[in-house]
Amino acid sequence: MKIDLSGKTAIVTGSTVGIGHAIALGLARAGATVVINGRKQPAVDKAIADIAAAVPGASLKGVAADLGTAEGAAALVAAVPAPDILVNNVGIFNPQDFFEVPDEEWTRFFEVNVMSGVRLSRAYAQGMAERGWGRIVFISSESAINIPVEMVHYGFTKTAQLAVARGLAKRMAGTGVTVNSVLPGPTLSEGVAEMLKDEVAKTGHSLEEAGAAFVKAHRPSSIIQRAATVEEVANMVVYVCSKEASATTGAALRVDGGVVDTI
Template sequence: MNIDLTGKTAIVTGSTIGIGHAIAIGLAKAGASVVVNGRKQDAVDAAVAAIREAAPGATVKGVAADLGASEGAAALVAAVPQPDILVNNVGVFKPMDFFDIPDEEWSRVFEINVMSGVRLSRAYAQGMAERGWGRIVFISSESAINIPVEMIQYGFSKTAQLAVARGLAKRMAGTGVTVNSVLPGPTLSEGVAEMLKDEVAKTGQSLEEVGAAFVKAHRPSSIIQRAATVDEVANMVVYVCSKEASATTGAALRVDGGTVDTI
């Protein structure tokens, strides 16, 4: 399959590192003009340069905006008013015991993980419909289904994304705009590397080895028995954003290594 997104403009939120960065590279390699987003200008500039190096000849620009607030979403919309593809990837997670999570943390996670995508989808979906084509993707998680006891606040936000994406897909019926969720399992992003760094230092093992041990201990239902790479997740997202995925909408597409033990 030759995925060609030439002439399409794609926004990937939270794309300076991790899964978002890999998605931005994948879309750029497929010919899309890519908009990188992050909170800090220096991180955005570095990501733009890295994507241009990974995808020579690609059109890449950056917009620094904090999407955890309505003002940041408005700034991004003002800078890029008419994208064809929106990947709602930005998100935060932090292992915390339920009884130690204050109200402020619940609100912060909801604003960043859920409302960022709500605001941008609300701003962009109607324009996509008027042009007769669009792709909106929410990067959820297998934690939306397997709520992790060590970070319930994260799981609840990812479940909320599934609800928003499914409802919006039905709202956009017949418009040429598809809306889907992609659910990664444990993935060797920079965020996960940070979470596992103490274990890497203590054991002297590689990040991949520690990641595999984490999966076996905490996600024993995983069929691949390891963490995924960011590129493995990005491959699914690039396909969902393609013209070839025109009959895929309202779906929750798992890239979880078989962790969710259900059909």
């Protein structure tokens, strides 16, 4: 299968690092014009330079905007009014005990992880429908199904994404616009690397080894018994964004290494 997204414009939110960056790179390799987003212009510029070096001739654009705010979402929409593909990837996580999470932190997680995707999907989906083709993808998590005891506030936002994506998919029925969720499991992104850095320093293990130890200790139902790479997650997202995925919509597609113990 050769995925060709030439002529399509794709926005990937939160794409300066991690899974988002890998998705942006994958879409650029498939020929899409890719819009890189992050909160700070220097990070956006660096991500564009890195992808341009990896994919000579790639068509890239950058928009620095904080999508945890309505103003930031409006700025992105003004800069890129009519994309064909929207990947709602931007998100935050932080292990914290339920009894120590204040109201404002619940609100912050909801604004960044959920409302960013709601605002952008609301702004773009109807235009996609008018043009007869579009792809919207929410990057959720296996934590949407296996709510992590150490991050209840995070799990709640990831479950909310599944609800929004499924409902919006039904709302867009028959339009040529598909809406799906992708659920990564533990993944060796920069955020996870930061979380594991003390373990790496203490044990002398590689990041991959520390990731595998974390998975075995905290996600023992994992079948692959390791953390995924960002590229492995990106591969699924690029497919879902493709023309070839036209019969896949309203789905929650797992790239969780088998962590979710269900058929």
